[in-house]
Amino acid sequence: MSADIVVKIGGGEGIDLEPLLSEIAEMVRSGMRIVLVHGGSHETNELSGRLGHPARFITSPSGHTSRRTDAQTLDIFCMAYCGRINKRAVESLRRSGVDAVGLSGIDGGLWTGERKKAIRSIEDGAVVIIRDDFSGRVTDVDTGLLRLLLDDGRVPVLTPPAVTIDGVAINVDADRAAAMTAGALQARELLLLSNVPGVLRDIADASSLIQHVSEAGVEAVRAAGEGRMKNKILAAEEAVSMGVERVVIGSARGAGAICAARQGAGTVFTGAAAC
Numbered sequence: 180m181s182a183d184i185v186v187k188i189g190g191g192e193g194i195d196l197e198p199l200l201s202e203i204a205e206m207v208r209s210g211m212r213i214v215l216v217h218g219g220s221h222e223t224n225e226l227s228g229r230l231g232h233p234a235r236f237i238t239s240p241s242g243h244t245s246r247r248t249d250a251q252t253l254d255i256f257c258m259a260y261c262g263r264i265n266k267r268a269v270e271s272l273r274r275s276g277v278d279a280v281g282l283s284g285i286d287g288g289l290w291t292g293e294r295k296k297a298i299r300s301i302e303d304g305a306v307v308i309i310r311d312d313f314s315g316r317v318t319d320v321d322t323g324l325l326r327l328l329l330d331d332g333r334v335p336v337l338t339p340p341a342v343t344i345d346g347v348a349i350n351v352d353a354d355r356a357a358a359m360t361a362g363a364l365q366a367r368e369l370l371l372l373s374n375v376p377g378v379l380r381d382i383a384d385a386s387s388l389i390q391h392v393s394e395a396g397v398e399a400v401r402a403a404g405e406g407r408m409k410n411k412i413l414a415a416e417e418a419v420s421m422g423v424e425r426v427v428i429g430s431a432r433g434a435g436a437i438c439a440a441r442q443g444a445g446t447v448f449t450g451a452a453a454c
């Protein structure tokens with residue numbers, strides 16, 4: 180049996196993990212098989228500032244944004260993602276009686292990926308090529324390791340970085356890693372929860388939510404997403420194309436956020452939308 184659901188919780192400002200972890204504990208108690216993936220962008224930005232190596236971001240010519248990940252940034256990234264956030268999440272779940280196991284994508288080669296050889300970045304209106312970045316994308320998920328844990332009643336709590344085939348840690352987008360994981364496990368559902376209610380037609384207007392991709396049209400959804408939302412939309416499309424029945428980009432905030440997203444609060448992608 181595979182995972183029922185992959186839940187990815189973003190690491191943006193204003194997300195309180197505790198109520199979400201309580202919901203996950205309840206779901207596990209009701210017998211669901213869950214894989215949790217988390218981010219950590221806000222905490223990494225803060226830690227970077229405190230350690231005197233301020234966060235920097237790259238915007239590609241197509242408008243996708245990503246963290247500039249030099250060697251020192253990767254260390255700080257690991258401190259935040261694999262360190263404090265992952266261990267505190269596992270601690271909290273274990274306190275609720277959940278047999279949680281925290282792993283980064285490096286551990287056991289869980290998320291294997293490719294490092295980007297050259298990144299095109301727009302700086303002051305000009306295209307700059309960056310060659311020493313430690314970032315990339317997940318190409319393979321070790322489903323055997325995940326199934327071993329799930330079959331044993333454990334809850335994997337996963338976080339970037341991933342690792343290349345020759346053993347180099349790489350920063351990967353957690354939404355797309357979650358999508359690859361859901362697809363590889365043939366999970367029924369993927370929830371991508373962050374600090375916005377879903378994909379908004381107008382980012383300044385919280386009531387402009389696009390509710391269903393099949394009604395709005397995938398082009399309209401793609402056109403609405405800017406910056407980091409572009410990666411989330413891409414992740415949702417990738418998961419659906421890998422056979423995940425339902426993906427919801429929804430809010431991680433408010434009481435019962437996971438339950439609400441499962442009931443369709445957010446932007447819903449279904450198999451039919453991918454056709």
Ligand code: ADP
Nearest residue numbers: 189190191373375377378379403404405407408
């Ligand atoms: P997380 O790190 O929590 O997973 P991100 O910060 O990567 O989440 O993505 C959510 C962000 O995407 C929002 O905070 C918002 O600033 C941005 N965004 C860009 N375009 C849109 C849009 N059309 N609708 C909603 N959010 C958008």
